């Protein structure tokens with residue numbers, strides 16, 4: 001028989017095979033390598049991702065011998081919930097998870113349910129510890145990149161939030177990769193996590209209910225297009241000319257707007273999926289009517305949704321949020337040129353709602369702490 005530990009060297013955690021690090025087909029192969037029938041992988045997968053169990057003793061439809069063998073050779077780790085905040089309006093929940101190396105990762109449970117349905121919730125998850133992209137308006141970029149998250153650490157944000165909401169009769173139904181980090185900067189692990197949370201034997205979140213948001217990494221947009229998956233794509237655009245976008249988003253110096261839009265056209269031709277363009281509004285910087293017009297014209301010919309984001313103040317950034325009247329006028333002007341344009345509802349301003357702020361505050365020791373408990377309501381982190 002093959003020595004399982006040797007064959008699964010890249011999945012070892014403390015000398016044991018981390019079952020959460022495996023894709024469905026890898027779990028299936030492991031069961032065969034352990035001399036078990038093929039179908040066992042589904043049983044184990046369901047214990048981990050449906051019943052959300054991490055103790056082999058609780059997996060009672062497996063034989064005692066097999067449970068003992070699993071506990072000798074494998075493990076089912078879980079991220080620790082370090083901090084949980086809920087907004088005073090109970091419309092946003094933020095979760096701060098502590099990794100085994102002490103790194104902090106932030107996820108948000110969102111309340112907007114219009115396209116989700118009763119008891120079904122949407123969450124925003126992180127793909128990296130920190131971010132290398134250094135966007136000038138974003139808290140996540142301020143401390144730089146610490147490391148990529150492993151695929152299981154990305155997927156476990158979903159599993160842990162599912163565990164928190166299950167007693168409330170809720171289910172995670174939509175996942176947005178729009179938390180801390182640039183998902184395409186950690187492409188392989190993000191795509192592995194997609195396959196983990198999509199697996200129908202477990203969390204079963206459909207590809208059409210997954211959104212990946214990028215600051216504009218053109219090669220990875222093309223790579224995703226080539227995968228022909230019905231995942232939703234969101235682009236953090238935030239400026240309509242290269243001079244301003246270079247300043248706000250250094251990634252633009254490598255892949256300017258014209259290249260980004262060309263990749264978006266290719267993505268749309270390949271997938272026929274609508275693309276969301278995120279645009280954070282900064283007073284006097286990118287919120288003029290001329291810019292709204294440029295944005296509307298720029299996106300002609302693409303099937304898009306423009307999502308305007310009122311900026312959440314970030315310490316160390318000298319911007320001002322656009323006034324409501326300017327936001328409305330901007331929205332109307334964009335729509336006059338064709339693209340559907342929405343304004344993101346503001347939620348959870350009292351709990352460090354901007355992406356990465358909770359983590360930054362905790363690192364500085366200034367997070368406004370509430371005891372961890374089961375979540376009730378939600379919102380979205382801001383990219």
Ligand code: SF4
Nearest residue numbers: 131133135138141181
């Ligand atoms: S906006 Fe996104 S890509 Fe830019 S620094 Fe923040 S997390 Fe990174």
